Amino acid sequence: MAFMFKIIEKENINTVIPLVQKLNNNKISYEVLEQRFSEMVTQNYECAVIYNGDKLIGVTGLWFCTRHYSGRSVEPDHVYIDDGYRGMGLGKQFFEWIYNYIKAKGYEAVELNTYVTNAPSHKFYFNEGFKILGYHFLKKI
Numbered sequence: 474m475a476f477m478f479k480i481i482e483k484e485n486i487n488t489v490i491p492l493v494q495k496l497n498n499n500k501i502s503y504e505v506l507e508q509r510f511s512e513m514v515t516q517n518y519e520c521a522v523i524y525n526g527d528k529l530i531g532v533t534g535l536w537f538c539t540r541h542y543s544g545r546s547v548e549p550d551h552v553y554i555d556d557g558y559r560g561m562g563l564g565k566q567f568f569e570w571i572y573n574y575i576k577a578k579g580y581e582a583v584e585l586n587t588y589v590t591n592a593p594s595h596k597f598y599f600n601e602g603f604k605i606l607g608y609h610f611l612k613k614i
Contacts (some may be wrong), residue, residue: 474597476563477524478570483514487521489532521574523554523567530555531567537580539546546582547575598614 481489490506514520517538523531534550544591547572556565575583587594 481520481522483606486510487513488529492532492553493551496551530558543582546584549578549585568601570599
């Protein structure tokens with residue numbers, strides 16, 4: 474299989490919504506995600522995707538910023554690879570592509586959050602060399 478990794482064009486951002494809905498167990502409606510993504514693409518956000526031919530099979534958002542403790546950093550967000558493509562080493566290839574992409578843009582660190590209940594992702598990120606630095610807290614207001 475020939476996979477293609479790329480940054481999706483902003484005008485095509487809604488094509489990632491079905492995968493993001495799967496990541497969130499369909500708890501967020503298409504309409505809400507559509508509105509949020511329309512805002513996100515106006516911020517320091519890019520969206521990396523994986524295609525298998527014409528089929529979109531993977532996604533992650535990339536938030537670009539500078540932090541006092543890590544310097545110029547990128548935060549992958551909503552990382553998801555379709556069920557039928559897991560266990561093929563695709564996640565490792567995707568992250569290698571991301572590392573090369575962000576290095577070329579002058580960024581020096583990657584940090585991310587993952588759901589506490591997503592144990593397979595924890596194993597993956599540990600294997601990628603990530604370290605736990607703290608807790609992520611959220612309060613809806």
